[in-house]
Amino acid sequence: MTTTSRAELSIIAPLTNDYQQILTESACALLVELTREFRPRLKQLLAERQIVQQRYDAGELPDFLAETANIRQTDWQVAAIPEDLRDRRVEITGPVDRKMIINALNADVKVFMADFEDSQAPSWQGLMQGQINLRDANLGTISYTDENSGKHYALNPDPALLVARVRGMHLWEKHLVVDGEPVPGSIVDFALYFLHNYQTRTANGSGVYYYVPKLQTHQEAKWWDDLFRYTEQKFNQDIGCIRTTVLIETLPAVFEMDEILYMLKDHIVALNCGRWDYIFSYIKTLKNHADRVLPDRQVVTMQQPFLNAYSRLLVRTCHKRGALAMGGMAALIPSKDQAENTKILAKVRADKELEAKNGHDGTWIAHPGLAATVNTVLDQYLTATKVNQLDVTREQDAPITAAELLEPCPGERTEEGMRTNIRVALQYIAAWISGKGCVPIYGLMEDAATAEISRTSIWQWIQHKKQLSNGQLITNQLFSTMLEQESKVVRQEVGEALWAEQSFTQAQQLLLDITTCDQLVDFLTLPAYELLSQSNG
Known part of the structure; x- marks a missing residue:
């Protein structure tokens, strides 16, 4: 070089x-x-x-x-x-790709966040x-x-x-x-x-x-x-x-x-x-x-x-x-199947209703196809003259304590959830080291943050010897076996050409290494950066 x-x-x-x-x-x-x-x-x-x-x-x-x-x-x-x-009721985010920038700036939103980071x-x-x-x-x-x-x-x-x-x-x-x-x-x-x-x-x-x-x-x-x-x-x-x-x-x-x-x-x-x-x-x-x-x-x-x-x-x-x-990201992607799309838009609507009701001034979407739905929600709270909710002070709320912010989250750890985490993390890492930071996977626009959740959840389950809802102990060996199995599923889903083109084999090894190591790797993008530079300069 x-x-x-x-x-x-x-x-x-x-x-x-x-x-x-x-x-x-x-x-x-x-x-x-x-x-x-x-x-x-x-x-x-x-x-x-x-x-x-x-x-x-x-x-x-x-x-x-x-x-x-x-x-x-x-x-x-x-x-x-x-x-x-002052008016940021709907924002769209995405990478700094030329076509995507144009489509995002033309979308029915107030702001486009051009992202040099997670996407x-x-x-x-x-x-x-x-x-x-x-x-x-x-x-x-x-x-x-x-x-x-x-x-x-x-x-x-x-x-x-x-x-x-x-x-x-x-x-x-x-x-x-x-x-x-x-x-x-x-x-x-x-x-x-x-x-x-x-x-x-x-x-x-x-x-x-x-x-x-x-x-x-x-x-x-x-x-x-x-x-x-x-x-x-x-x-x-x-x-x-x-x-x-x-x-x-x-x-x-x-x-x-x-x-x-x-x-x-x-x-x-x-x-x-x-x-x-x-x-x-x-x-x-x-x-x-x-x-x-x-x-x-x-x-x-x-x-x-x-x-x-x-x-x-x-x-x-x-x-x-x-x-x-500002509220958070609606990562769902519209579906061409009308029945499925109705369910997706209902989920997005409910999520944004909660944010608007809490007093947020605006929110994020990952796809222009969600703009109309989310605008409809925010327009119930905002107008042409009332462009934000700065008047919602929440001063009457009881003080929010550290205990509330740290409260444990109930729910099951399922085999299906673990296998989904593996497939999502594998596909995202493979795309990332091939130069793509924002990837549609299973109806969601995944970026580095969602892939991080997928792999760190499993790491933590292994470290604390948690069980899946079916009684299986979550171990390095169980993860390694599932990774091998789910890699074959992904390979079949994406096809041989993409599997080879996107360095899935390297991604599989990296996912294995960072999920089974004793110390949690702070950010998957740090070791992945080494692989990215090898393949993309």
């Missing part, structure tokens, strides 16, 4: 003419500057995550922080929400092309012609508002190296998107808008605030030109929502219920707590008390501080 050096940034990847439009001299200089300024603190924050996790592993439970009680108990507000971010496998080509695609989308010049069908895609006159989700703080970009170490993926995504779009967006009377994922503490929120502020000042932009929505998708973060809002109060506009990652984090954070092992993924819905408490606390916290409270 050739290495190019530009402004002291080592680029260990092909640098095509198109990519050079993104990795310009000034872009490389910015990445170097921000990395030197913010990488040391980032590494320290990641080390602190491990120290806190060791306390949980030893028996401690997460709780509200005594030392920040003053922030929770005093009156303050976040900065006023920009006009174009985007971070191949070099995917990341560079993604930045090109978003630049073109902001310019309004993005188009795409399908080589097979000849169909042409272009933006409608009034597209949805574009927001970019960057990678989490734990992910690194190995193709870009500063002073002998990789650049944080979060800095890469943030800086390149800002540099190539801030002038276009501010000229249109908007700002540069982000989603920030997987925060665990308010100190991490402060790191992001400092990064935003530093960048705004460097480019002579007003404080607040950059605005962010933070996903509350880790269990530790739910206990620090006030503090996260406070640290980002000049830049934050909303918190979001990242429910799938939140379930994954519940498993991971409490992995040593035998009394809090989750049942089948299929029964861990927002109706469960610990998740409903999380939703209501998020609404109450946000609205008290003048921030929006």
Whole structure:
């Protein structure tokens, strides 16, 4: 692999003419500057995550922080929400694929979250092309012609508002190296998107808008605030030109929502219920707590008390501080079978009714075909003039306690549920290491979060010697046997060509390794990144 050096940034990847439009001299200089300024603190924050996790592993439970009680108990507000971010009743999410960006921006939604994180496998080509695609989308010049069908895609006159989700703080970009170490993926995504779009967006009377994922503490929120502020000042932009929505998708973060809002109060506009990652984090954070092992993924819905408490606390916290409270993802995909589709839309409707009733200002969908149904639900609570539910304060609610947020979740662990988990995780990992981060599997749009739930559930069942509802003890051997059996099922389902094309054999081995090891692997995307780079560059 050739290495190019530009402004002291080592680029260990092909640098095509198109990519050079993104990795310009000034872009490389910015990445170097921000990395030197913010990488040391980032590494320290990641080390602190491990120290806190060791306390949980030893028996401690997460709780509200005594030392920040003053922030929770005093009156303050976040900065006023920009006009174009006030109505977010339905948002669609997806990877930074060119055709998908156009279809999402043209969907009947208010916002499109273009995702460099859980629904985007971070191949070099995917990341560079993604930045090109978003630049073109902001310019309004993005188009795409399908080589097979000849169909042409272009933006409608009034597209949805574009927001970019960057990678989490734990992910690194190995193709870009500063002073002998990789650049944080979060800095890469943030800086390149800002540099190539801030002038276009501010000229249109908007700002540069982000989603920030997987925060665990308010100190991490402060790191992001400092990064935003530093960048705004460097480019002579007003404080607040950059605005962010933070996903509350880790269990530790739910206990620090006030503090996260406070640290980002000049830049934050909303918190979001990242429910799938939140379930994954519940498993991971409490992995040593035998009394809090989750049942089948299929029964861990927002109706469960610990998740409903999380939703209501998020609404109450946000609205008290003048921030929006975004709901979670409807991952279901519409079916061509009319009877089946009726059931799917009924499930989506019930889920969104619960969120709207709790006071959420908006919600997520993964497929444009759900937009009409979800708009109908939200339109019962919102109008052209009442564009959010900031008036729903939930101040009359009883305080939500740590015990409610940590409440064990009842339900069975079934053989069918375990086998489904295996098939979903196998297919997702195979797709991810082949460069696809967002995959329709069994009627659901799966991303990294749902695959994480699938594999960590089984790991935890094995560690705590749980039984399936049929009496079988869940062991490494049982998992290994089922993985072999379900791999054959998947192979038959996807066909020999796709099986070979998507490196299913590598995915099967990785799933076996990370599910049967003694120590839980923090994120499947970390070992999978090694395989992705081998096959996709």
